[in-house]
Amino acid sequence: MNRLPLSAQVAAVLLPFAFLPLVDRNAYHLDLMTNVGIYVLLAMGLNVVVGFTGLLNLGYAAFFAIGAYTYALLNLHTGCPFWWGLPAAGITAMLFGFVIGLPSIRVRGDYLAITTLGFGEIVRITFNNLDDWTGGPNGLLGIDRPVFFGFRFSVNATPYYYLTLALVAVTAYLLFRMIRSKFGRALVAIREDELAAGCMGIPALQVKLVSFGISAFIAGIAGAVFAAKQTIVTPDSFDFVLSVLILAMVVLGGMGNIWGVALGALVLGVLPELLRGFAAYRMLLFGLIMILMMIFRPQGMLGGQLIRRELGRRPKEGSDGAA
């Protein structure tokens, strides 16, 4: 499999998912899997900062929110169609990524957690309070659905599913290219030992900033898709719990591993639905499962593989964890 060109590898992993709407017409399943697709995008995006660069971001939902509101506002005020709104959302989120990245990267590791958490809360509260701009707690409604060569998306999740799948494929491909590039190696070098990386001539500050930007861009894109699918955006969709959930997906799937975090997103996205039969015990079990998964597989489901495979080192035994 490793001998195939990258695009073929990516296609091979994702192709089975393309068949889902053909074999299963259940609206609920499609809706769920589309949401999962959005989570996958978010997990991949967060992975750039947390997995590749080794920085902790506890406010990732803010970029997701910024993307969603950007498309919503552009669409409602200027009639901007989705296909323009999508990159606009990504770019706006990316700019905010730079803005929050700048002061944050000077700050030591775990302090970053707080500044990013703070940023997440600031964004959510701001969207909630600026009634005249963002609709306040009511949010914005009536957002246009995408129109694809004359075909208008509807409530049916299927076209969104394919859209998300396509975005996942493109994002995965680009991320694989990135991690194998010089820039990607710089990220990993910074993660492993920032000081040494600096001594080797890697401009740590700039690299971290770009990493933040890329991560934010992906969240922005996901946000636009989300807004176009729900047709409403409200601040309560973008809370700290979501940021934490995405982080859990990244860690659970195996930090640094692109398919790993996608798998993490799949599992944590589907799990609450599978647990619905347990009614009030659902979230209790969800927490319990998270705990158990971490205890039994601390490096995450597909963790520990990145450095081995990507940098051609001999496989190392034992839990060297954040490989």
Add this chain to the structure above:
Amino acid sequence: MNSRRLALAAALLVAAAVAPAALAGDEVRIGLAAPLTGDQAYIGQCVLHGAEMAVEDANVKGPVFGSTRIRLVPLDDQHNPTQAVLAANKFVADPDVVAVVGHFNSSCTKAASTIYHESRMAQVTPGSTNPEISRQGFDTFFRVCPTDDVQAPAAADFVRSKLGIKRIAILDDQTTYGKGLADAFEKRYRSLGGEVTQRDGITQGEKDFTPLLTKIRSGKPELVYFGGIYPELALILKQAAKVGLVTRWMGGDGVAEPTLITLAGPKLAEGVYVTRLGLDPHTVPTAKDFASRYEARHGEIGPFSAYAYDAANVLIEAIRRAGSKDRQAVLAEVRKTRDLPGLLGPVNFDAQGDAIGKSIGIFQIQDGEFRFIEEARPAAGS
């Protein structure tokens, strides 16, 4: 090792796809969507209990048509619009579900309404008061509770004209419900020439309001209007006493719950005005019976349980009249609901699905109980 995990994940997915088949037999299902876990869990569970009682009462009387009985299918939306959409899709995908009581929070109801509309499935909300929802033009949407733009202006009229109060402060809890109520109140109150010394917000789930209340104290308002729900108002009343803020208080149906009096204590709750739809369940004979039965099972009667009961009944009666499991037929019957006897007065819907023919009652807490003061109808043109 890793491919095993992938296989496991895939297996789980397949299992979800071939989820348990519907229970065979003579059963028609009504969905119930509410926040059963999360920060509004208590209220969501009260809604569930109210609807459950309606379904039980109906089944006790016999099959709703033929030999078919009703089953309530609850789904949790956790006060999260994304989950609400998922739950809506789940209901829609279940061929036995013909209609839904839900959701509770306005943001969730709004998000889910497109799904129900597209699937031509009737949706009756027991507690979403945001006016925008019925303005979307969805003929599948109904509500048994008042909208914010009816309740709040009526309260404003009362405060300005009846109580003669000229200066007030307004607080809201920054949710769709609370802010909507407060906005509508403010607009009306100002148009009547009243003065608003302060307008501020709190966060649901917060405990400490002493700085805010101290600030309000400086403004010396004659009354403070609160758009929000009872847990926060109970805390506010207690803390207002602590910081020496002496003023009158008024809220909407979100605070018109006996638990408010329990939490704040009858002394501090004394004199608080509220608006609610219709009459106090404890005073209407059928409702009184409901109240005592509910209390016997679940303890204190909760917020919106009576609304949930009525909402479920709307659907039950519609199913009865339709005599089938066809969603469109049931929807048509829901539209035709006329003077259905409800715990909170007869149920009627207007063309947009809003509850009509119900008056807003102004109540005041006296001696540890809600006492009816008067009926209020906002002046025409509000």
Add this chain to the structure above:
Amino acid sequence: MEGALDLFLQQLLNGLTIGMIYALIALGYTMVYGVIQLINFAHGEVFMAGAYLAMTALVFFGTLATPLPVWAVFAAVVLFSVVGSAALGAGIERVAYKPLRGSPKLTALITSIGMSFFLQNAVMLVYGAKEQSVPDIFPAGRLEAGPLSVSLLQGVIFAVSIGLMVLLTRFVRHTRTGKALRALAQDPDTARLMGVSVDSMIRLTFVLGSALAAVGGALFGMYYGSVNFHDGYLAGLKAFTAAVFGGIGSIPGAMIGGILLGIFEAMGAGYLSAEWKDVFAFVLLGAVLIFKPSGLLGENVPEKV
């Protein structure tokens, strides 16, 4: 006629009261972080459990035929709460964090998040989702000092919080065990070589942190008069913010951070807008971190090459 100074002092007092409670919770975060570099997300739930335990005890004492004196009830309630929460904290450590000691930090973080969900829902299932009323045992007296009015309970909160912080500082500075803790935080390998039992020290850290959070929880429940299973989430978030603000790993930092955060919030709500007060708190935090990247009292440990 209320002067501006009076208002200011009153707001300060408001902020101090909640700040003390934040400080008590923040201490738990900072101590655990200092020793095992873990941000224990479940700590907020330990605080919440403390509040619930206190409520349960208070309700129990309320059912006694002969009422005991207020001070006895208070002490018993706090003790009950402390014992319960300390056991909970130690239990969490043993079950969820100990197995992950060699693993990446983020793994334990996620576990703590899972534990937080678990505990919140466990309490909801046991006690019900409803907001619960906490019986009030304190006489209604207030101490009036000029324009300020302090309630008895507020006074108790100040006294107890400050007392505990002083005790903790002395413990950490002057007792053998305390020094062992500090040694462990500074350099685990050397500490081990010097005979410090890592397991016991870590457990002790959790026990102490949880005990403090429990006291905070008991006071919190009594002060606000009601408890809700969701309380731990918000309070925990703020306390964590305070701990980082003060310099994570620094005990005096957590105390100062908590108190200052309470004051910032009160000032923000009182003078600017209650709607935006959380934003102010975070912006202020961000500003401080720009100038003092390790927090107020955090150590600027230079990285050795």
